[in-house]
Amino acid sequence: MQQIARNVLGLLGAVALMAVLAIAAFIVARSNPTISVGWFFAAAGVSYTMIILLVLHKE
Structure with missing residues:
Protein backbone atom coordinates (compact mmCIF):
# COMPACT_ATOMS: atom_id res chain seq x y z
CA MET A 1 0.00 0.00 0.00
CA GLN A 2 2.84 2.40 0.78
CA GLN A 3 4.38 1.71 -2.63
CA ILE A 4 1.11 2.64 -4.36
CA ALA A 5 0.84 5.85 -2.32
CA GLY A 38 12.09 25.78 -28.18
CA TRP A 39 15.40 26.11 -26.32
CA PHE A 40 13.53 26.60 -23.07
CA PHE A 41 11.41 23.50 -23.67
CA ALA A 42 14.51 21.49 -24.59
CA ALA A 43 16.29 22.51 -21.38
CA ALA A 44 13.13 21.94 -19.34
CA GLY A 45 12.69 18.50 -20.89
CA VAL A 46 16.26 17.50 -20.08
CA SER A 47 16.02 18.72 -16.49
CA TYR A 48 12.57 17.11 -16.08
CA THR A 49 13.94 13.78 -17.34
CA MET A 50 16.92 13.97 -14.98
CA ILE A 51 14.69 14.71 -11.98
CA ILE A 52 12.33 11.84 -12.80
CA LEU A 53 15.24 9.43 -13.32
CA LEU A 54 16.74 10.53 -9.99
CA VAL A 55 13.44 9.90 -8.21
CA LEU A 56 13.03 6.49 -9.87
CA HIS A 57 16.61 5.54 -9.01
CA LYS A 58 15.99 6.19 -5.30
CA GLU A 59 13.37 3.41 -5.16
Whole structure:
Protein backbone atom coordinates (compact mmCIF):
# COMPACT_ATOMS: atom_id res chain seq x y z
CA MET A 1 0.00 0.00 0.00
CA GLN A 2 2.84 2.40 0.78
CA GLN A 3 4.38 1.71 -2.63
CA ILE A 4 1.11 2.64 -4.36
CA ALA A 5 0.84 5.85 -2.32
CA ARG A 6 4.45 6.74 -3.16
CA ASN A 7 3.81 6.13 -6.86
CA VAL A 8 0.66 8.26 -6.82
CA LEU A 9 2.47 11.09 -5.03
CA GLY A 10 5.34 10.81 -7.50
CA LEU A 11 2.91 11.05 -10.40
CA LEU A 12 1.22 14.09 -8.88
CA GLY A 13 4.61 15.70 -8.31
CA ALA A 14 5.62 15.04 -11.92
CA VAL A 15 2.39 16.59 -13.21
CA ALA A 16 2.86 19.61 -10.94
CA LEU A 17 6.44 20.04 -12.15
CA MET A 18 5.26 19.85 -15.76
CA ALA A 19 2.64 22.54 -15.04
CA VAL A 20 5.27 24.82 -13.48
CA LEU A 21 7.54 24.36 -16.51
CA ALA A 22 4.67 25.13 -18.89
CA ILE A 23 3.76 28.29 -16.97
CA ALA A 24 7.40 29.40 -16.97
CA ALA A 25 7.62 28.79 -20.73
CA PHE A 26 4.47 30.85 -21.27
CA ILE A 27 5.87 33.72 -19.20
CA VAL A 28 9.20 33.60 -21.05
CA ALA A 29 7.44 33.57 -24.42
CA ARG A 30 5.19 36.50 -23.54
CA SER A 31 7.84 38.65 -21.86
CA ASN A 32 10.52 38.45 -24.56
CA PRO A 33 9.40 37.33 -28.03
CA THR A 34 12.99 37.23 -29.32
CA ILE A 35 13.81 34.28 -27.07
CA SER A 36 13.17 30.97 -28.79
CA VAL A 37 10.83 28.99 -26.56
CA GLY A 38 12.09 25.78 -28.18
CA TRP A 39 15.40 26.11 -26.32
CA PHE A 40 13.53 26.60 -23.07
CA PHE A 41 11.41 23.50 -23.67
CA ALA A 42 14.51 21.49 -24.59
CA ALA A 43 16.29 22.51 -21.38
CA ALA A 44 13.13 21.94 -19.34
CA GLY A 45 12.69 18.50 -20.89
CA VAL A 46 16.26 17.50 -20.08
CA SER A 47 16.02 18.72 -16.49
CA TYR A 48 12.57 17.11 -16.08
CA THR A 49 13.94 13.78 -17.34
CA MET A 50 16.92 13.97 -14.98
CA ILE A 51 14.69 14.71 -11.98
CA ILE A 52 12.33 11.84 -12.80
CA LEU A 53 15.24 9.43 -13.32
CA LEU A 54 16.74 10.53 -9.99
CA VAL A 55 13.44 9.90 -8.21
CA LEU A 56 13.03 6.49 -9.87
CA HIS A 57 16.61 5.54 -9.01
CA LYS A 58 15.99 6.19 -5.30
CA GLU A 59 13.37 3.41 -5.16
